[in-house]
Amino acid sequence: MREPEEMGWYAVTIEDGSERVMHAAVARAPEHARRISEQEARAISEALRLERGDDPAPTAPAAEVDLSGINARLDALSxxxxxxxxxxxxxxxxxxxxxxxxxxxxxxxxxxxxx
Structure with a gap:
């Protein structure tokens, strides 16, 4: 099994000069990406949503998934x-x-x- 990689937030400047946010493995982040904090990432994303006329609120968290069936199957296989x-x-x-x-x-x- 692979070891988890250290992740980080990055700002990337695109062709029109605006910034976009990306979350990437530190070891594989693009050279031109600028490392930023999670708060900076949220601010950049919020500004972009406002600019586009989207709802500035962050997206809703993912719905919970019931994994009890999978866990029961794993226990049985074990x-x-x-x-x-x-x-x-x-x-x-x-x-x-x-x-x-x-x-x-x-x-x-x-x-x-x-x-």
Missing amino acids: EESIAHTEKLEAITSQVERVEGAVNDMTAGLTGEKME
């Missing part, structure tokens, strides 16, 4: 994975015991101990 791991360990143990018995029988017949 339990299933644990059960399969336990079965695999039991089978591996059986194979090792049989292998030991075969080695002992071979050593008894040939006089040589098998590795």
